[in-house]
Amino acid sequence: MLILEFHSLELPKPDRGKMRFHKIANVNKALDYIASKGVKLVSIGAEEIVDGNVKMTLGMIWTIILRFAIQDISVEETSAKEGLLLWCQRKTAPYRNVNIQNFHLSWKDGLGLCALIHRHRPDLIDYSKLNKDDPIGNINLAMEIAEKHLDIPKMLDAEDVVNTARPDERTIMTYVSCYYHAFAGAQKAETAANRICKVLAVNQENERLMEEYERLASELLEWIRRTIPWLENRTPEKTMQAMQKKLEDFRDYRRKHKPPKVQEKCQLEINFNTLQTKLRISNRPAFMPSEGKMVSDIAGAWQRLEQAEKGYEEWLLNEIRRLERLEHLAEKFRQKASTHEQWAYGKEQILLQKDYESASLTEVRAMLRKHEAFESDLAAHQDRVEQIAAIAQELKYVPFKGLQCSTLTSSLIHTIQLSVQYFQYSALFSLRLCSSVRLTAYGDLISAHDQFKATLPEADGERQAILSIQNEVEKVIQSYSMRISASNPYSTVTVEEIRTKWEKVKQLVPQRDQSLQEELARQHANERLRRQFAAQANVIGPWIQTKMEEIARSSIEMTGPLEDQMNQLKQYEQNIINYKHNIDKLEGDHQLIQEALVFDNKHTNYTMEHIRVGWELLLTTIARTINEVETQILTRDAKGITQEQMNDFRASFNHFDRRKNGLMDHDDFRACLISMGYDLGEAEFARIMSLVDPNGQGTVTFQSFIDFMTRETADTDTAEQVIASFRILASDKPYILADELRRELPPEQAQYCIKRMPQYTGPGSVPGALDYTSFSSALYGESDL
Amino acid sequence: MPQNVILPGPAPWGFRLSGGIDFNQPLIITRITPGSKASTANLCPGDVIVAINGLSTENMTHNDAQERIKAAAHQLSLRIERYVNISLHTCKPTSPTPHQAIVPGTHPQEQD
Numbered sequence: 001m002l003i004l005e006f007h008s009l010e011l012p013k014p015d016r017g018k019m020r021f022h023k024i025a026n027v028n029k030a031l032d033y034i035a036s037k038g039v040k041l042v043s044i045g046a047e048e049i050v051d052g053n054v055k056m057t058l059g060m061i062w063t064i065i066l067r068f069a070i071q072d073i074s075v076e077e078t079s080a081k082e083g084l085l086l087w088c089q090r091k092t093a094p095y096r097n098v099n100i101q102n103f104h105l106s107w108k109d110g111l112g113l114c115a116l117i118h119r120h121r122p123d124l125i126d127y128s129k130l131n132k133d134d135p136i137g138n139i140n141l142a143m144e145i146a147e148k149h150l151d152i153p154k155m156l157d158a159e160d161v162v163n164t165a166r167p168d169e170r171t172i173m174t175y176v177s178c179y180y181h182a183f184a185g186a187q188k189a190e191t192a193a194n195r196i197c198k199v200l201a202v203n204q205e206n207e208r209l210m211e212e213y214e215r216l217a218s219e220l221l222e223w224i225r226r227t228i229p230w231l232e233n234r235t236p237e238k239t240m241q242a243m244q245k246k247l248e249d250f251r252d253y254r255r256k257h258k259p260p261k262v263q264e265k266c267q268l269e270i271n272f273n274t275l276q277t278k279l280r281i282s283n284r285p286a287f288m289p290s291e292g293k294m295v296s297d298i299a300g301a302w303q304r305l306e307q308a309e310k311g312y313e314e315w316l317l318n319e320i321r322r323l324e325r326l327e328h329l330a331e332k333f334r335q336k337a338s339t340h341e342q343w344a345y346g347k348e349q350i351l352l353q354k355d356y357e358s359a360s361l362t363e364v365r366a367m368l369r370k371h372e373a374f375e376s377d378l379a380a381h382q383d384r385v386e387q388i389a390a391i392a393q394e395l396k397y398v399p400f401k402g403l404q405c406s407t408l409t410s411s412l413i414h415t416i417q418l419s420v421q422y423f424q425y426s427a428l429f430s431l432r433l434c435s436s437v438r439l440t441a442y443g444d445l446i447s448a449h450d451q452f453k454a455t456l457p458e459a460d461g462e463r464q465a466i467l468s469i470q471n472e473v474e475k476v477i478q479s480y481s482m483r484i485s486a487s488n489p490y491s492t493v494t495v496e497e498i499r500t501k502w503e504k505v506k507q508l509v510p511q512r513d514q515s516l517q518e519e520l521a522r523q524h525a526n527e528r529l530r531r532q533f534a535a536q537a538n539v540i541g542p543w544i545q546t547k548m549e550e551i552a553r554s555s556i557e558m559t560g561p562l563e564d565q566m567n568q569l570k571q572y573e574q575n576i577i578n579y580k581h582n583i584d585k586l587e588g589d590h591q592l593i594q595e596a597l598v599f600d601n602k603h604t605n606y607t608m609e610h611i612r613v614g615w616e617l618l619l620t621t622i623a624r625t626i627n628e629v630e631t632q633i634l635t636r637d638a639k640g641i642t643q644e645q646m647n648d649f650r651a652s653f654n655h656f657d658r659r660k661n662g663l664m665d666h667d668d669f670r671a672c673l674i675s676m677g678y679d680l681g682e683a684e685f686a687r688i689m690s691l692v693d694p695n696g697q698g699t700v701t702f703q704s705f706i707d708f709m710t711r712e713t714a715d716t717d718t719a720e721q722v723i724a725s726f727r728i729l730a731s732d733k734p735y736i737l738a739d740e741l742r743r744e745l746p747p748e749q750a751q752y753c754i755k756r757m758p759q760y761t762g763p764g765s766v767p768g769a770l771d772y773t774s775f776s777s778a779l780y781g782e783s784d785l
Numbered sequence: 786m787p788q789n790v791i792l793p794g795p796a797p798w799g800f801r802l803s804g805g806i807d808f809n810q811p812l813i814i815t816r817i818t819p820g821s822k823a824s825t826a827n828l829c830p831g832d833v834i835v836a837i838n839g840l841s842t843e844n845m846t847h848n849d850a851q852e853r854i855k856a857a858a859h860q861l862s863l864r865i866e867r868y869v870n871i872s873l874h875t876c877k878p879t880s881p882t883p884h885q886a887i888v889p890g891t892h893p894q895e896q897d
Contacts, residue, residue, distance in 0.1 A: 288809035758852065774851055781808045782815065783851045785798050 083674030084177055086655065087184075088112070090675065091119045097132065103173045104166050110138025110158070113179070117145055120183040124149055135162045150182045184677045192725035193744045199722050200749050202282050203779060209275045210287055216268050217293040223261060224301045227253075231308035234315055240323045247316050247594060254612060255587055265302060266620045269295070270627040277631045283718050285781040313609065317599055324597060333391045336384060343381070449516055453509065463502055470495045526598045533589045534603030540582055541606040544614040547576065551625055562633050569626045576622060583615055649709050652676060653702055663699040684724070719780045726772035735760035735769035787835050792822045792861040799823040802834070802854070805847030812842050812850050814865075829867065836864035 085100065092098040095115040100106045107113065109132040118127040124145050130138055139158040146152040155175045161167045237243045272295060275287055289295070554568055590608040593601075601607075652675060656668040664672065666689060673688075692704040729744045730736035736757075741750040753775065760769035777783040792798050799821020804810035812834040817824045834842055837853045839862065845853075854861060 285803065285808050285810060290809060758848065761855075774848070774855075778847050778851060781805065781810070781847055782801055782803050783847070784801050784816075785796065785851065785854050 083671035086675035103169045109135045113142035116179050152178045192728040195725045197749050224305050228308050231312045236319050243320050262616050266623050329391050336388045529593050530601045536586050537604045537606040566629050573622050669700045719777045722776040736772050787864050787866050790826050790863045792826050794859045807846040832865040835866050838862050
């Protein structure tokens, strides 16, 4: 019973009593227990044992040990032994002076035991100091360490092992199997704890990514919410400076504020994709962002932003153009209006004179002449006046600064009403001076100006003629001492007027020359700007196009490994980053063009907006494509195993595939698992069998074996695996205690678990029992109820 | 149209529960163990659990829901919403089809 107790936990209580029948009862209890575990005891009865039949007893003891210490299903020793042997070979493979072929001779020099210890706990033994010339020392050393640190009793007699020709196989196997349990068990616990930590780490990482997504999404949406009203605001400013400031603000927006946001949006998409991939790979439920922050919501908001943007720049330019024209018109109006005002000044008075009522015939005739002159004057003016009126009409409806057009308009209209068709204009001069040339083309302006300059000599001649006439009139008056004024009754234009106006012309002509020159220079400069912009844009546009095509091709045509594709994409990314300064330069030229109020460019089909949009699209595309390849790599690696591992598995399988038909039977599989350190309990083994042999055919194919090993060794985890890991740490109990968690897991993860695990309320519960099953399944958002 | 389903106790009920507010997903049944109490009661994968023993699941975390279901001893009362989509569900209809005779003491699906 004591031996059984040593090997197993679940034992019926022994009867206390020294009587033979007590002993027989105890032994029977033990035998029944053994039989219940499926161990066939051949002709062993309680009496034989109690009566001290040594051979029988020893045999039975050995059977017990074999069954419980080495735990095979069948009574066949071979599979357990083989599994154990293979395990020893694996673990001692790196030690060149150890060669385990069996459980007798191979262990005689003691190095095998030491190697096993060193392989798992190099801190306990200094292997390099050992050599095979001291076998007894080696064996004793190993046993000493095993007893002290691994709780393994000294079962061997070193001298016996060394001095016997062929040491006893069973003894050695028993002792070695203790090592197996100690190390494989510790390893299992460590693996389980690692697995749990990994799972929790994955969880925490996923939670972090989800929070980050939500945060970035809100920030971006908030920025969009603030920006759209600004772009949709179409209230025009009153001055051109204010509008140009708006244009400048918009340029700033496009060059400085928006690009980082474009990147943020791209990053958000990428984060979302990566997160979903990671969740899928780690078997977690997909991520559903909270209301209003879904990918579709963000895409929708972004679209609205770009719509608002599109109209805004156009509107800005139109407004500025309109304002410029208005300013120009207002200036023209001012000039013409003031000129006309000067001309019209006093005329009204004259026209209202009723002096003709009391005049003589001669006087009336003179007045009529004067009147005819004025009439032609006014007729010539008419056209201009109508222009002014038209401008005034236009300006009247615009709240344009510094113009009191309404009063001027009405006075002009009044003058027209009074004097239309009754006056003749004699000073053609004035007309020319104030003539407005409604030419829009600069070239026309120049030719008109030149024409005008050409007429100056002639006009001067006329002026001289007029002056000489006046002089003569004065002379005649003088010589005849007439008491009439020298003023011309036939004309309202006096000599003074002529003189002042001539002075003015002499001033204005060179001035106009200069402004025309300046305008010419400006036109040339603008043309230069246009060409410069065009030259760059015509290079950049196609470059962007080519890059986009290259990126698209790389994902379609790539046949090599994903890493190669990644490298190429990274190279493209670098090219793009290096190219950026060209875009900046173009923006600079564009700014100059806008400041010079140039709105057209026939040298290129690309506008700044085209280039901007193309550039943003390029940046987004390369980032997205890189992310796609990353996702593919993640997915590939998550399901994969290394070539080395594959070779290992193949070797194991082949070894246990006795009939060489690509199949293992259950016992072989069990041995195979043992050889890999998977010492499994009944329930666990049954579970695994149902996975690898779902149809209960009694055999395990290589494929299902590989699938199973991949699942076990790869990074993917499932609720079941996590539960299994916790079960190991909980020593097979259905609940785990806080102390156990603290002992096996790092403090942070232990605390995390203790805080979140619910109370265990199933059968066998004790206070403080934590339910790891529901905790684990809740991690994956799934529970079986 | 929500339906009320009552499962006679005790557990296990035989279905897999998924979702919860901590996963931003509705509480939904994703698997029915064949021959279990859940399958006898005609629950189907895709059924959304709207209330557990009368309590609304609107703001429940996965753990909450799990606890409440586990707490049910004699019977489990669920109110479910089923969004009928022929391609998704392989469940049989709850009411017997007209041409089947209603034999007392048996359910249509037990005649398989």
